[in-house]
Amino acid sequence: MKPKIAFFDFTGCEGCQLDALNLTGEELLDLLNAVDIVNFREVMTERDDDYDIAFVEGSITRESEIARLQKIRDQAKVVVALGACACIGGINCLKNHVPMEEALRTVYGKDAKYYDTIPARPANAVVTVDYYVRGCPPTPTELLKVVKALLLNKAPDIPGYPVCVECKMAGNVCVFERGMTCLGPVTRAGCNAICVTSGRFCWGCRGLIDDPNTDSEKDILQKYGLTVDQVIDKFKIYNTYAEVAK
């Protein structure tokens, strides 16, 4: 019996799910041989509410989304948070820094109507999440890695060490030596340090490692020229929910 897989999207850009389709012909055929995709609103009209594994993309920003996610958790045997928004809250959390009334007041002005919006949060703030596919977006292979691990009934092999390890493996010259600053030392690896390899720096989209020495990282960022506010700002982009952006 092939496991049944469903994709759900909450508040997000849907890039993670669509990247899941970025497979070669062979990979897609292998995937369809291994699993049944029964629910994928963006790509399929048919939908089946009997699924085993639910991939959840996007963060929770509305009351109605909380109930919806809980229903998914009740149905699925395994819930996988897909992408930074579902794993750690993602970019959506940036708006949490502005008091909600202030933002709403000016959005609709005299046409204001009630629509519910709550501070953005990751999926695991609402339900238990079994596995995480991190990144904004995750690497194409990481989703497949989790699928394969689920098929083999083993825990997926996701690193717990920081991006610096993969950056060195890629032979990159350290970002700090090139006049920029970087969150690599406290960010979880698994992306192969793609942003540094592409010429930029790590923004921290995969979330913090389990026990980051954020004090040391903040000191280092200041040592390399950032003000305290700029340091906080850097953490805000993806790590607002982790409360390290204070």
Add this chain to the structure above:
Amino acid sequence: MQENSVLIVDDEPIVRESISDWLKDAGYQVATAESGEEALEMIEKQDFSVMVLDIRLPGQTGIAVLKEVKTQRPWIKSIIITAYPSAETTAEAKKLGAIDYLIKPLAPDHLERLIRETLGSVGKAPTVTTAVEIRPEPPAVEVVEVKKSLVISKDGLKSIVESLVKETEVVGVKSRHGKYVYDRVASFEELRLDHDVTVMPPTQYLLPAKETLLKFKVGDEAQVEPVTEAAQRAIIGVHPYDVKAIELLDEAFMATNPDPNYIARRQNTIIIAVDCLNPSPKSFAPSMGTRLTETGFDLLLTDIGNDYMVAVGSEKGAELLAKYAQAREPTGDEIVRQKAARDEALAKYKLSLNVAKERLPKLLEESYDDPYWESRTEACLSCASCVMVCPTCFCFDVHDEVSLSLKEGERSRQWDGCMLVDFAKVATGENFRHDKASRFRHRMFRKGKYIVERYGMVGCVGCGRCATACLADIASPLEAFNALAESAGLKEAAARIAMAAEPDTGLYAPRPAELVKVDELTPREKVFEFRFKDGKALGQRPGQFAEVSVMGIGESPISISSSPTKDGTFQLAIRNVGNVTNALHGLEKGAIVGVRGPFGNGFPLEALEGKDVLLIAGGIGLFPLRSLVQYVLDRRSSFGRAVLLFGARSPAERLFVDELAAWSKSPEIEFHETVDRGDESWHGNVGVITTLIPKVDIDVGKTMAVVVGPPIMYRFVIGELKKKDIPDENIIMSLERRMKCGVGKCGHCQINGVYVCQEGPVFTLAQLRNLREAV
């Protein structure tokens, strides 16, 4: 014999005449021959001190003549000349005792000087240059008194590089983002041989960030195929400290348990080294003895202005020179310039050790509890940048990956480091080095002590890369060593030359074993009986372990639970704790797994023979100890009294209950057991295992105690055993650590300087007293 008589043997008149004239002007007695036969005739009639001999002669070849001359007139010093140099003839000529080998067109003054020097050393031992060869057995080490140095022009080097680029993959030092890196080189102009230090060391080509060890197919047959890469490669621009690092890797990967992947790369790599004349401000190579090197390279270049001085380190190197460059003898002036360049570079180093490097092991040993480790690592990010950039770091981790079809996959290894949080963590979740300070201390001990003591070579080559890479600015071993500096006298570790045995291609390849029987012991423990498909026995000693693979899931170390005295099959008792053990628990009779081993030292049977054995097992400590129990019972007459104590947490968690029953009835062994807490069905002893020990009367003089159990148990049991005055050497324990490769390479199982998979897992208490991390 006239001391200045020279015989010139060459078929070309112009050569004979020009050399002859020159030498006569210089005051020598000269005779000439135009063929080998003629030369031999002349030698019979007349003695010469020196023979200048062309290789290509009509009739008898120069080599043949040389051989003849050596037998008939061994005192004649021969100098070979030729327009067609080749590595084979050079080697041959050297073997036959030729003084030197010159390439036409000759510089007559060179020849004359050479003859003069040769004659000046008449009566002394000949000076011979040899390549450092890699041989299967310890060679009679040929003492190198004078390194052969030649000179090539920049164009000559260019010619070598460009020819290599056509033949093979060439990597060299290039500039990138204002730093220096190793990368593929397409032309000579890309090279930056004036660099100070590269971001990543050249060891990345011998032990790459990730490489495949095995390919496998999943399924009934579980086919496994070792994979090695054998592509040729030349590395250009390697500094002496990196050369020394490679020598260390050679020793670690080739000397014992020869690693097939490393060997394939190493034997296909040409190393063109370069003296470091522009040291990095963080380098302290001179303090570590790695500023210069006389071994470990094929060619070593020193930039002396318009030209390069070239030291020939091997036959490969000689061949390169012969094929692609016009190398010539250095002038005296050039030799002076090389020394001056090196001295100038030496003056540029800013940092040095405040203590002789030979004292480091002792210094570190005495600093084990120094508060330095804690205070130094407050800012540590555990990012392992220091490890990643280090040329002497070589620990690795191993992972399985499968295709989406789940039918085939690869097992590969990738860089790992003791500075990472999970390096010493086992499947049950216990982490044997869970704090930054202990990880950092371990790394410094590796660099300054454990590597030195294990391999006899320097563990830190002073390149300064880690000091540059560390954002928290704490990584430099120099700063650590200097901070701990103290005077202590230590003996110098001897240097050894790396040797390559035949690569053990099956080193990482599991052998298929069939599951013939599975029994459940408790809800989470089962005992599995395996037989190798090829019928061979595992050949284990009690106390050893095996590495068991479920291809695609991974590989896990499991102690062997049966004695070798049971033929044909072996048993592994396994608790379900992680990915691999979970997969094993799902297997049915007939399934095939992969097994490597046996590994480790096993229980010291020789020390136990004739003695009384007191065996103490706590919980699943019975798994490995059972093999010893079975062995003792099967070879009963070899041992004195046998006592077995077993403690389980509760009656439901007792293991091998049928055997326990048999042992309790057997007259061959005294068996006592207890449970931590009982239940209604239990009528035996209740209490921790230590409660059994005082009840046993032993003869201290002839008792050996063997204890296996969870870490918490050891302290209390040892306490009870010491109350009985059993000496430390007679208390034997088996320790658990995270084992991965099983062959002393990946680094995960280290307890201080010891590899548990090699020198353990069985240790005496006496040994453990010296291993601080063991308790």
Add this chain to the structure above:
Amino acid sequence: MTQVNINVHQLTRVEGHGNIVLNARDGKIDELRWEVTESPRLFEVMLRGRYYVDAPHIASRICGICSISHTTASIQATEAAFGIQPSEQTLLLRKLLYNAEILESHILHILFLAAPDFLGVGSVFPLVETHKDVVLMALRLKKLAYNLAELLAGRKTHPISCMVGGFAKLPELGELKAIEARLEQALADLEATVELFKTLSIPDFTRETEYIALKDPKEYAFISGQIASTDAGIAPLDKYLEVTNEFCVPHSTAKYTKNKRDSYMVGALARFNNNHGQLLPRAKSAAKELGLSAPCHNPFMITVAQLVECVHAVEDSISLIDQILTRGLKEENNEVRVRVGRGIGAVEAPRGILFHDYTYDNNGILTSANCVIPTNQNHNNIQKDMEGLVPLILSRPEDEIRQTLEMLVRAYDPCISCSAHLLSLSFK
């Protein structure tokens, strides 16, 4: 009494969340609505207060399919604010990167989202059995576009190397050459797709409306030019607010727009109607093959116009690569000097014209931002199209009406989650 009750909740095979509601009795329409129910993400809030380096990074996350469009618009708005003129090399690379997005997004829509309707199935997955070659080809084209973006910017979704001032890393010429070969092969694949589309029957419905797109005298515009309208002529970028005129409606979390008429259309068909003369030769002949000629007022032909643009994008990419190979690539100084200013970046996202309007302070920090999203601008037109279409099909079976309405919305290739995000904000 005949009743038609259609309530399509969270329409499938579109990006984002929207509902179609139709209630009619005896041929009289009681309710007909295209509802946008997407959660607002408040991007202007996220952008405000950010350093310019992070602005394109965040703007990219507005959308997962057209992240390159948002990134480019964001970069251009910032460069306009700072008075930076990108180099010729940068412009060539940007255009090439942009073509990758057009190709990928259009192929996703044409073959994965829209085609199933024409082939009578609910998704692309059954097509793996019945039209395996088509599916493999679709994946091949998508992968090609993805790899092209990867080559230039590190990855396609949320690109990395493109930044204000230029590119942080340049591609290898050898790799550009290799991908050029694959682009040549893609032309054959696109021809096959054209042939496939000639066999499909596109619903015949016309409703003339205003069509708005970027127009550049030099080429078929994607990342340059001014605002062109089929009703009104050319307007400069800084007049975009007067063209778009956003307003709220009660049943939508996205705002609507209008200009000279009740609504207007943006996107591939709007571009075609305004700029068809500037299509490259093979694209022009593809249009002819497919029976697409200007002016076209059938929204169902948007998909066909997208296919024509795919051909154009591939043709243009080959030409751009040739130019780059001839010029070579050299490392450039990407230094950026910040200053106070306001800039507008306008690009043609796959779904239509997109505006990013940024104001910076003298430290390079964004003080305010406004984005007008293409699908925003189409919502009103979708509503009006539905109002025009439903009376014509109301007598058909309910299933067919629903299917046709779904296809109508899908034809627009809406990117709803981008559209529900925002509007001008001012803060105390």
